[in-house]
Amino acid sequence: MRISALAQLTRVPVATLKYYLREGLLPAGERTAQTQAQYDHTHVDRVRLIRALVESGGLGIAAVRQVLDVLDDPPESRHDLLRQTHDVLVASEGAAAGEVEEMWLTLAAELAERLGPVDGPHDPLVVRLATQLRAVAAAGVSIPLGSLDGYVRAAVTLADADLSTVPEEETAALRQVVVGTLLTDPLVLTMRRIAQRGSGDRLEGRADGRADGRAEG
Amino acid sequence: MRISALAQLTRVPVATLKYYLREGLLPAGERTAQTQAQYDHTHVDRVRLIRALVESGGLGIAAVRQVLDVLDDPPESRHDLLRQTHDVLVASEGAAAGEVEEMWLTLAAELAERLGPVDGPHDPLVVRLATQLRAVAAAGVSIPLGSLDGYVRAAVTLADADLSTVPEEETAALRQVVVGTLLTDPLVLTMRRIAQRGSGDRLEGRADGRADGRAEG
Numbered sequence: 001m002r003i004s005a006l007a008q009l010t011r012v013p014v015a016t017l018k019y020y021l022r023e024g025l026l027p028a029g030e031r032t033a034q035t036q037a038q039y040d041h042t043h044v045d046r047v048r049l050i051r052a053l054v055e056s057g058g059l060g061i062a063a064v065r066q067v068l069d070v071l072d073d074p075p076e077s078r079h080d081l082l083r084q085t086h087d088v089l090v091a092s093e094g095a096a097a098g099e100v101e102e103m104w105l106t107l108a109a110e111l112a113e114r115l116g117p118v119d120g121p122h123d124p125l126v127v128r129l130a131t132q133l134r135a136v137a138a139a140g141v142s143i144p145l146g147s148l149d150g151y152v153r154a155a156v157t158l159a160d161a162d163l164s165t166v167p168e169e170e171t172a173a174l175r176q177v178v179v180g181t182l183l184t185d186p187l188v189l190t191m192r193r194i195a196q197r198g199s200g201d202r203l204e205g206r207a208d209g210r211a212d213g214r215a216e217g
Numbered sequence: 218m219r220i221s222a223l224a225q226l227t228r229v230p231v232a233t234l235k236y237y238l239r240e241g242l243l244p245a246g247e248r249t250a251q252t253q254a255q256y257d258h259t260h261v262d263r264v265r266l267i268r269a270l271v272e273s274g275g276l277g278i279a280a281v282r283q284v285l286d287v288l289d290d291p292p293e294s295r296h297d298l299l300r301q302t303h304d305v306l307v308a309s310e311g312a313a314a315g316e317v318e319e320m321w322l323t324l325a326a327e328l329a330e331r332l333g334p335v336d337g338p339h340d341p342l343v344v345r346l347a348t349q350l351r352a353v354a355a356a357g358v359s360i361p362l363g364s365l366d367g368y369v370r371a372a373v374t375l376a377d378a379d380l381s382t383v384p385e386e387e388t389a390a391l392r393q394v395v396v397g398t399l400l401t402d403p404l405v406l407t408m409r410r411i412a413q414r415g416s417g418d419r420l421e422g423r424a425d426g427r428a429d430g431r432a433e434g
Contacts, residue, residue, distance in 0.1 A: 048355055048357065051355075052353075052355050055352070083414075089410055111408070112411050115408055115414075115415055116416070117415065118414075125410055125411050126411075129407045132400075132407060135272070136269075136397070136401060138265055139396050141396050141397045142393075146381065146382055147378040147381070149378070150375065150377065150379075151378060151404070154408075155411070155412040157371040157374060158371040159412030159415065159416040161368060162364065162413055162416065163416035176358055177413070183349075185406050187346065188372060190346045191332055191369065192375045192402075193398070194329050194372070195332040195375065196376040196394070197333035197334055198332055198333025199376040199380035199381075
């Protein structure tokens with residue numbers, strides 16, 4: 001198909017498609033004349049993926065390129081593949097800003113150890129976790145230890161669900177972990193809010209001594 | 218203290234503090250002269266809360282005002298309080314853009330029913346969930362049903378942890394649910410990534426037949 005058909009099919013303007021071509025995010029079509037190229041279903045898939053990463057994943061163009069680079073050139077071993085997946089995820093989300101005090105790093109490292117392997121207190125994910133713990137405290141909100149236990153259980157449940165069904169084929173695996181994690185992040189947070197309504201109503205049911213904990217709109 | 222001391226203590230520039238005062242986010246100080254006012258620890262707390270909502274919660278000024286309005290004028294009944302908490306949370310995050318097809322609304326409503334009470338398929342949270350499910354599919358990622366079950370379990374675990382320790386006092390309760398949820402969202406997502414490393418290594422350990430599933434940096 002010509003670029004105009006690709007634009008129609010993906011609902012992405014021709015100017016934007018040309019930008020993706022210039023930036024190397026979209027592979028060039030097969031040239032059929034001086035000023036014409038043909039595109040196929042692989043281009044349709046790629047454009048849809050880029051749009052999803054930008055619109056739903058909230059990524060910038062540089063981060064999209066990082067994701068696509070790993071998708072296009074996956075490492076050989078499955079171990080490297082999974083580690084690189086995380087490097088891309090972490091890098092695409094930017095580094096934590098500024099210094100964070102030792103006490104938050106220690107708490108974050110302790111929490112992290114209950115979740116998965118980390119490279120000490122200077123692991124980027126530990127630093128990010130420390131910064132986030134500090135931000136919660138700075139807002140005057142205390143997370144009770146019981147809640148942290150719940151968050152650990154929830155994170156492990158999520159991660160096991162994420163990884164339990166990863167395909168064997170490498171590109172498909174990487175696509176599902178990188179793209180799937182980014183795109184299901186907002187989904188999980190929405191589900192948290194709906195479940196809070198359930199928990200809130202259950203809690204209220206207990207507090208008011210009512211048998212029926214469901215809310216009347 | 219004078220506004221310069223408030224700026225120093227909170228590390229927020231005087232110009233920004235004056236902007237918060239003009240916007241009504243920060244209550245006026247006690248006037249001590251024509252051009253001077255005194256601020257106290259309630260102002261320090263409020264400024265820190267605003268900064269945390271903006272920087273860690275990622276909220277715009279309009280959304281910050283909505284959160285502060287509920288904090289400043291909480292409804293009388295606990296039921297209204299918890300419902301209003303969600304209205305603020307949902308509203309502060311913006312409406313889902315555009316139309317979403319019936320099939321996604323149906324799937325979202327089915328999922329939502331396993332989490333908490335919703336006002337039918339046009340409940341804002343159901344619409345948001347439907348949009349997010351569609352976005353994942355549009356990116357060419359399939360969420361296996363087994364993973365969705367895991368997400369449901371994780372969301373309920375999170376919500377129960379969130380609500381189980383909410384203080385009885387209304388303003389404190391609202392502050393913890395609204396601010397706590399927004400600020401711990403990124404925390405939970407970081408924990409998900411660390412836990413994925415654990416799951417990935419466990420998975421890999423199984424696949425390679427190794428007893429030790431931990432990664433060597």
